[in-house]
Amino acid sequence: MKVEIKQVKYLGSMHYQDQKSISKVQLEQIPWVQHNFGNRPAWMCILGLIEELGELSHSFLKRAQGIRTSENHDDKIKDAVADIVIFLCDFCTSEGIDLEKEVLKTWNKVKKRDWKKDPTGKQTV
Ligand SMILES: [Mg+2]
Numbered sequence: 001m002k003v004e005i006k007q008v009k010y011l012g013s014m015h016y017q018d019q020k021s022i023s024k025v026q027l028e029q030i031p032w033v034q035h036n037f038g039n040r041p042a043w044m045c046i047l048g049l050i051e052e053l054g055e056l057s058h059s060f061l062k063r064a065q066g067i068r069t070s071e072n073h074d075d076k077i078k079d080a081v082a083d084i085v086i087f088l089c090d091f092c093t094s095e096g097i098d099l100e101k102e103v104l105k106t107w108n109k110v111k112k113r114d115w116k117k118d119p120t121g122k123q124t125v
Contacts, residue, residue, distance in 0.1 A: 022100040026089040033090055045091035052087055056080035 037044075056077060063073035092099040113124040 022085070022089065022103070023098065025086070026093055026099055029086070029089050030093055033093070042091055042094035045087050045094055049084060049087040049091065052080050052083040056084065 059071070059073045059076035059080060062068040062071065063077070089099055091097075092102075113121070115121070115124075118124055
């Protein structure tokens with residue numbers, strides 16, 4: 001079974017200048033979470049994250065299998081991906097982590113890796 005990679009298509013519709021900050025989402029989320037759920041342990045965010053990964057898996061699998069065609073798998077995949085990031089923001093806030101800062105810090109390392117040039121990974125960061 002061949003699975004089409006839609007990443008390029010999706011990224012093609014994105015414009016750099018339109019990007020919103022994940023930090024903005026994380027900051028806006030703090031009073032919303034406090035209002036709706038109060039103080040709760042960080043593991044609840046992890047469970048929410050896992051739940052959303054399950055929703056992503058469900059829609060991605062059903063689309064690949066060509067079943068449950070009454071469901072809009074493309075929309076559900078987008079919704080699940082967004083919910084994953086939202087739960088991850090909540091978890092990071094609980095742990096005092098600036099998600100955007102950490103993503104950029106790690107991405108700046110990862111993007112220097114060239115797996116074509118160095119498949120062993122011994123020369124990479
Ligand atoms: Mg969801």
